[in-house]
Amino acid sequence: MLLGYNVGTEYYKGYKPSFYRLQDKGESGKLKELLSQTPAIQIYDTIESQLSELAKINNPQKQLTSNEVTDFINEYRNGAPLDECGVWVYYPWSQKLVHLLDEEDFIQVRTSRNNYKIKPEELQILRKKKIGIIGLSVGQSIALTIATERVCNELHLADFDTVELANMNRLSNCNVYNLGASKAIITAQKIAELDPYLIVTCFSEGITESNIDAFLGEGSTQLDILVEECDSIDVKILSRIKAREKKIPVVMDTNDRGMLDVERFDLEPERPIFHGNLKEDIDLTRLKDLTNKEKLPMLDAMVNLSALSERMKYSLSEMGKSINTWPQLASSVMLGGAMVTDTCRRILLSETTSSGRYYIDFSELIK
Known part of the structure; x- marks a missing residue:
């Protein structure tokens, strides 16, 4: 050394x-x-x-x-x-x-150059809002875009992982001296350097059954939106079940073909998670022991594997052979930051009320 x-x-x-x-x-x-x-x-x-x-x-x-x-x-x-x-x-x-x-x-x-794309009275509404983000690889771009646009006044950030060199193909706001640091802490530092008045709380141990309620909050501390961007299937399921109990809408970007998922549990408290594609009688403790092959049917229910891009499908077939995890591109991650931020703002301002799955697929839009 x-x-x-x-x-x-x-x-x-x-x-x-x-x-x-x-x-x-x-x-x-x-x-x-x-x-x-x-x-x-x-x-x-x-x-x-x-x-x-x-x-x-x-x-x-x-x-x-x-x-x-x-x-x-x-x-x-x-x-x-x-x-x-x-x-x-x-x-x-x-x-x-x-x-x-x-x-x-x-x-x-x-925020002066947001006017009147965001009206002054709307900014005052947004200053009372709280957003939580689980998963800060894809989620880092979302967190920083939300903070830059000042779509809320308070952010909860959760990720147990640290920055690795291989993450830096898509973490544009990390530097080589951030290697080994908590993704949640690094993201919070970047937000503080952008706007020190934004209130940020880090859950650098990640999300577990013991802290999910604290992350989502209760009463006046409760989140207004949950953005879920983690890799753990058990946390994906647990966070939605808990968000539904608390009537918190969930937004997710998958960074493939610009797929955006919206589940309005605030308006539809009986709505099945993942649009009803996944059975909910699942033993969450068993999920951690599943192999990637055993997880595929659940992933299919969550993201519809048949609708993935051809390159992503091929990548999944190579997992455990020539690659050890699925790829994510910086351009797709940045697009996700924009899509999720725009969607969260419109949800918070009651400009949109719909649940659903949406695509902004550049390969289709730009031939």
């Missing part, structure tokens, strides 16, 4: 940034202490540029002069130094300290 030192996974356990508002003397003192104890800290301060953006967004009907922007910033400061405007956000995993607008102004500026 180079220099006998290995950062390892300890470096990646944290995913929540720290906030320091310098107008509070206690927090100001804590930040000074952090700076004195962290000589390698990197500081990024573009608060004046962010305030300039805020000024222009709040005055869309006129082209502000530089003097008018300065007047806006001075009025915003109200006599306080620029250092005390907004909030300083510290990311301990990268030792970066960033000066940002505080929450309301930050969200206004960051």
